[in-house]
Amino acid sequence: MNKPRRITIKDVAREAGVSITTVSRYLNQNYEAMGEETRVKIKEVIQRLGYQPNKLAQGLKGPSRNIGVVVVNMSYPFCVSVIRSISKILSDAGYNLMVCETSGDPQREKGVIQSLVAQNIGGLIIQTNGENNALLEEVARTLPVVLIDREFPIPAVTNVVTNNFHASEKLTSALFHEGYQQVLFITESVAQISTRTERLNGYTHACQQHAKDPRILWIERGNQATLESVIEELLKLSRKDPFSIYTANGLIMLELYPLVKDCGIPSPRPMGLATFDEPDWVGLTVPHLTCVRQPTFQMGEYAAKKILMQIKDRNVATPHVEVLPSTVILSESSRLASEATP
Amino acid sequence: MNKPRRITIKDVAREAGVSITTVSRYLNQNYEAMGEETRVKIKEVIQRLGYQPNKLAQGLKGPSRNIGVVVVNMSYPFCVSVIRSISKILSDAGYNLMVCETSGDPQREKGVIQSLVAQNIGGLIIQTNGENNALLEEVARTLPVVLIDREFPIPAVTNVVTNNFHASEKLTSALFHEGYQQVLFITESVAQISTRTERLNGYTHACQQHAKDPRILWIERGNQATLESVIEELLKLSRKDPFSIYTANGLIMLELYPLVKDCGIPSPRPMGLATFDEPDWVGLTVPHLTCVRQPTFQMGEYAAKKILMQIKDRNVATPHVEVLPSTVILSESSRLASEATP
DNA sequence: GTGAAAGCGCTAACAA
DNA sequence: TTGTTAGCGCTTTCAC
Numbered sequence: 001m002n003k004p005r006r007i008t009i010k011d012v013a014r015e016a017g018v019s020i021t022t023v024s025r026y027l028n029q030n031y032e033a034m035g036e037e038t039r040v041k042i043k044e045v046i047q048r049l050g051y052q053p054n055k056l057a058q059g060l061k062g063p064s065r066n067i068g069v070v071v072v073n074m075s076y077p078f079c080v081s082v083i084r085s086i087s088k089i090l091s092d093a094g095y096n097l098m099v100c101e102t103s104g105d106p107q108r109e110k111g112v113i114q115s116l117v118a119q120n121i122g123g124l125i126i127q128t129n130g131e132n133n134a135l136l137e138e139v140a141r142t143l144p145v146v147l148i149d150r151e152f153p154i155p156a157v158t159n160v161v162t163n164n165f166h167a168s169e170k171l172t173s174a175l176f177h178e179g180y181q182q183v184l185f186i187t188e189s190v191a192q193i194s195t196r197t198e199r200l201n202g203y204t205h206a207c208q209q210h211a212k213d214p215r216i217l218w219i220e221r222g223n224q225a226t227l228e229s230v231i232e233e234l235l236k237l238s239r240k241d242p243f244s245i246y247t248a249n250g251l252i253m254l255e256l257y258p259l260v261k262d263c264g265i266p267s268p269r270p271m272g273l274a275t276f277d278e279p280d281w282v283g284l285t286v287p288h289l290t291c292v293r294q295p296t297f298q299m300g301e302y303a304a305k306k307i308l309m310q311i312k313d314r315n316v317a318t319p320h321v322e323v324l325p326s327t328v329i330l331s332e333s334s335r336l337a338s339e340a341t342p
Numbered sequence: 343m344n345k346p347r348r349i350t351i352k353d354v355a356r357e358a359g360v361s362i363t364t365v366s367r368y369l370n371q372n373y374e375a376m377g378e379e380t381r382v383k384i385k386e387v388i389q390r391l392g393y394q395p396n397k398l399a400q401g402l403k404g405p406s407r408n409i410g411v412v413v414v415n416m417s418y419p420f421c422v423s424v425i426r427s428i429s430k431i432l433s434d435a436g437y438n439l440m441v442c443e444t445s446g447d448p449q450r451e452k453g454v455i456q457s458l459v460a461q462n463i464g465g466l467i468i469q470t471n472g473e474n475n476a477l478l479e480e481v482a483r484t485l486p487v488v489l490i491d492r493e494f495p496i497p498a499v500t501n502v503v504t505n506n507f508h509a510s511e512k513l514t515s516a517l518f519h520e521g522y523q524q525v526l527f528i529t530e531s532v533a534q535i536s537t538r539t540e541r542l543n544g545y546t547h548a549c550q551q552h553a554k555d556p557r558i559l560w561i562e563r564g565n566q567a568t569l570e571s572v573i574e575e576l577l578k579l580s581r582k583d584p585f586s587i588y589t590a591n592g593l594i595m596l597e598l599y600p601l602v603k604d605c606g607i608p609s610p611r612p613m614g615l616a617t618f619d620e621p622d623w624v625g626l627t628v629p630h631l632t633c634v635r636q637p638t639f640q641m642g643e644y645a646a647k648k649i650l651m652q653i654k655d656r657n658v659a660t661p662h663v664e665v666l667p668s669t670v671i672l673s674e675s676s677r678l679a680s681e682a683t684p
Numbered sequence: 685g686t687g688a689a690a691g692c693g694c695t696a697a698c699a700a
Numbered sequence: 701t702t703g704t705t706a707g708c709g710c711t712t713t714c715a716c
Contacts, residue, residue, distance in 0.1 A: 080417045098408075
C-alpha cells in the first residue's frame with residue numbers, strides 16, 4: 001500500500017558515483033563535457049534502475065518537454081490526422097502533446113493558449129481562428145510557434161498549409177472539363193479563415209477561366225434548414241445541362257449527402273458531386289466521391305519537425321509559409337464521359 | 343525581443359501584501375483558513391495581474407494537474423468521442439489532458455504508461471490491451487486509474503464499459519425477429535479484449551436462443567484478402583433465405599461495405615446489414631445502416647468525474663464496474679418486413 | 685572533466 | 701488566520 005518512491009536523478013548519481021550535475025549533463029546529451037567511461041557508467045545505471053527523468057521538473061526551469069497542439073475540433077478528420085502525425089514525430093523525440101480544442105471560439109482559443117503558455121510548453125502548434133494574432137505574436141517571442149492549416153502573417157511564426165487555392169481551382173476546372181455546365185460551390189461563412197477564402201477564390205477563379213458564372217450557396221453546418229434550401233436550389237436547375245456541386249469541406253458533404261441522395265437528381269448525371277477533403281467514407285457513396293486529399297500527414301510532420309528544429313536553435317526560425325500540395329482525386333461521382341471500364 | 347518575465351505567485355503575494363503561502367492556499371481553495379478580505383484582495387490582484395499558476399511547479403511536489411489518457415488509436419471514432427467528452431469535463435476542472443496512443447501494442451502501452459507516470463500525472467484513463475495489468479495495479483496504488491471500454495479485474499481500478507454482451511444479443515435477436523434466417527458475425531481476432539469477446543458471446547447467445555447456428559467469419563482489418571473471402575462466403579449462401587451480416591465494429595463495416603455493395607447481393611433483402619458502433623457515415627449508405635450506438639459521451643464523462651472524485655478523496659475509490667447501456671438503432675439496412683412509412 | 689550550490693514556482697508542514 | 705521555511709527533481713552558472 002505504501003507508495004514506492006520514484007527513482008530520481010539523485011539515485012542515479014549516487015549509484016554511478018558521480019554528481020547529479022554530471023547525470024544532468026548526460027540527460028541533456030552534453031557528452032563533450034564528460035569522460036567516456038563516465039558516460040558509459042551513467043548509461044548503464046540508468047538502464048539498470050529504469051530511471052526516467054521527471055519532465056515536470058525538467059520544465060520548471062526552462063521550457064518543458066510538452067508541446068501544445070490547439071485545434072478547432074479534435075473530431076474533425078483533418079485535425080485527427082494532423083495530430084496523429086505530430087504525435088508520432090514528437091513522441092519519438094521525447095516530447096508529449098497537450099491537445100486542446102477551441103470549437104472555433106476566439107475567447108476559448110485565447111484561454112487555451114494562455115493556459116498552455118502558463119505550463120511552460122516548449123512549443124505551440126495551432127490551427128487558429130485568426131483573432132488572437134497579437135497574443136500569438138507575443139508567444140512567438142518566447143517559444144516556437146507554428147500555424148497549421150490556416151495562414152496568418154505573424155512575425156516569427158511558420159505557417160504550414162496546403163495549396164487551397166490551386167487545389168480548389170484544379171478541382172473546379174476538372175469538373176468543367178468533364179462537361180459540367182455549372183459548378184455550385186457550397187460553403188460555410190468564410191469569416192477570416194484563410195482556407196475557406198482560398199478555396200472559394202480558387203473556385204471563382206476557375207469559373208472565370210472557363211467563362212462560367214460562379215454560384216455560391218451558403219450553409220451553416222448543423223442547421224438543417226440551410227441544407228434544405230440548398231436542395232431546393234438544386235431542384236430548380238434544368239436537368240438538361242449537367243451541373244456539379246462542390247462542397248468546401250468533407251463535413252459539409254457528410255451532412256448534405258443524405259439529402260442529395262434522396263432528392264431525386266441522379267449522379268453523376270446530370271449532377272456531379274465533389275468535395276474538398278478526403279473523408280474515410282468516400283468509398284461508401286454511390287458513386288464514389290470525387291475529392292481533394294490534403295497532405296495531413298506531411299503537414300503534421302513538417303510542423304513537428306519545425307518545432308524541434310526551433311527548440312534546438314531559435315535562429316532556425318526562418319519564418320515563412322510552407323505549402324504542401326493537395327491531390328485531386330477524380331472518381332465516378334464526377335464522371336460524365338462514359339468510359340470503358342477495364 | 344526580451345522575454346517578458348512571467349507573473350508568479352510571488353508577484354501576487356507582494357502585490358496583495360500577504361505571503362505566498364496564503365496565495366497558495368487561495369489557489370487551492372483553502373478558503374476556510376483565510377480571512378474574507380484576504381480572499382477578496384487576492385482574487386482582485388490575480389485578476390488584475392492576469393496571473394496563472396504554473397502547473398509544472400504545482401505538479402512538482404504532488405500529483406500534477408495533467409491527466410493521462412491512453413487509447414489504442416485516436417482516430418477511431420469511439421476513442422475521439424470519449425476523449426472529447428473527457429476533455430470537456432477535465433478542462434473545466436482546470437486539468438489538462440495528455441493523450442497517447444498505443445496502436446494496440448502492449449510494449450508501446452507499457453512505455454506510454456511509464457512515461458506518463460514519470461510526469462506525475464494526477465490520474466490515468468486507459469483503454470488497455472490487458473497485457474499490462476500488473477503495471478496498472480502498481481500505478482493504481484499511487485494515483486486514480488480508470489479503465490475504459492475494455493474491462494479487466496484490477497484491484498483499486500474502476501471500469502467504465504458499455505453492455506457489449508446485451509447490446510450484441512439484442513441486435514442479433516432483432517435481426518432474427520425481422521425474419522433473417524441466419525446472422526453472420528464478422529469480427530477480428532478476439533485476443534483477450536473484453537469488448538470483442540462480449541460482442542461475440544452476445545451474438546452466439548442470441549443464436550442459441552433462436553435455435554440458429556452461429557456463423558463467425560474472421561477478418562483482419564487492412565488485409566483485403568480476408569475481406570474478400572468474406573464476400574466469397576456470402577456469395578455461397580442461398581438467396582432464397584434472407585440472411586444478415588453483422589460486423590463487430592464500425593471500422594470493419596467501413597472496410598467491408600464497399601465490397602458488399604458491389605458484390606451483387608441486394609440489401610436489405612436478401613441480405614441485411616448491421617454493425618456495432620454508430621459511425622458518422624451511417625446515414626450515407628443505401629439503405630441506412632442498422633447499428634449500435636455506444637454511450638461514448640457518457641463513458642468519458644463518467645470516467646473523468648470518477649478521476650476527479652478520486653483525486654479529491656482517494657477513499658471514494660470504490661473500485662467497480664460501471665456499465666453504461668448502448669442503444670440498438672434499427673434502420674432500413676435490416677428491414678425485411680415492408681412497413682408503411684408515415 | 686567534474687561538482688557544489690543556487691534557484692525554477694509552488695505546496696505543505698510547522699510555527700506563531 | 702497568517703507566515704516561515706524546507707523541499708519537489710532538475711538545470712545551470714561558476715569554481716575547482
